[in-house]
Amino acid sequence: MSKLTAQQELFVQEYVKCGNATQAYKKAYPKSLKWLDKSVWSKSSDLLANVKVSQRVDELKKELAKENLWEKSEMIRTLKDIANVEYQNNSERIQAIKQASSMLGYDTPQETNNENKEARNSIIINTNANRD
DSSP states (O other): OOOOOHHHHHHHHHHHHHOOHHHHHHHHOGGGGGSOHHHHHHHHHHHHHSHHHHHHHHHHHHHHHHHHHHHHHHHHHHHHHHHHOTTSOHHHHHHHHHHHHHHHTTTSOOOOOOTTHHHHTSOOOOSSOOOO
């Protein structure tokens, strides 16, 4: 892969950190701070479309994912150990289980395939009730 310019590399580094191409562009290209946001957004989008830049972004994201995966797995293992220790008080065990569940995404609502989802969120009013 061809080398990126120093500014392109800085853009990639910042983009991977913050996930916002406009902010990353402003850090890598300080002159753009004087531009309209629309112009910065356009330039940052063009830069992300650059094959060399997008490949470098993917490369850094993969490296970061490997590091985070290892760290996350170690944290989960530690929390699992805490949750399984018999002599721990229950609140510490429950807290460890909650934390591990959160890290694994088990605490986020799951989308279900219900046909009557709208009906569940509606109030039904009976307009045919007897009016004695």
